[in-house]
Amino acid sequence: MSLILVVGTKRFSSWSLRPWLALKATGAPFEEVEIALRQPGTKAEILKWSAAGKVPVLVDDGVQIWDSLAICEYLAERFPEAGLWPDDPVARAVARSVSAEMHAGFPVLRQQCSMDLLLDSPLADPSPELLTEIARIDALWSDCRARFGGGGRFLFGRFTIADAMYAPVVTRFATYHLPLGPVAAAYRDAVLAWPALAEWKADIRS
Ligand SMILES: N[C@@H](CCC(=O)N[C@@H](CS)C(=O)NCC(=O)O)C(=O)O
Incomplete structure (x- = not known):
């Protein structure tokens, strides 16, 4: 191989x-x-x-x-x-939906808050368009956690592709200090504590 x-x-x-x-x-x-x-x-x-x-x-x-x-x-x-997708067919379908939504969406977040893993830069005055996307992400993470997250700290319990797709969104929330409710904030912290993410960051040549 x-x-x-x-x-x-x-x-x-x-x-x-x-x-x-x-x-x-x-x-x-x-x-x-x-x-x-x-x-x-x-x-x-x-x-x-x-x-x-x-x-x-x-x-x-x-x-x-x-x-x-x-x-x-x-x-x-x-x-x-x-087990990169959830085992349950309904959870798997939702995981695919949220992954596709990320892959195709959130243009304002991507444009106004680009990923920079060495930056720490609170965003003072998020635009209304950005706040709309932030609210959608918060609702989406909170919903997945409530419906499917019981078995672990990630969106569908254990780590899946949905978490991989949202990991660079999580880092943007940290970099730009974007607001989140308690459930979504706990999810953000779980991803930030994921050892593989730390491993990727450790390889960064500034
Ligand atoms: N939809 C593609 C987007 C890939 C993409 O835009 N990659 C950027 C880097 S993050 C790139 O290759 N940029 C170099 C270029 O466009 O010349 C995917 O999901 O892989």
């Missing part, structure tokens, strides 16, 4: 963090290639791995899988014993 995960600069590459966390959760050994983003040669470097021109890219015995959510889905099938 030869697994290579190609990621972008660990400080900034929120899309790369997601499948990296999922792959870590499988326990499978893998090689990692980090490409420096925002450099003149970035695109050319990424194109060596994927014609789509974006990271992350997973290469499994020469087969390329690109796009964060597609990689997570692939890992769930490749490593069924890792």
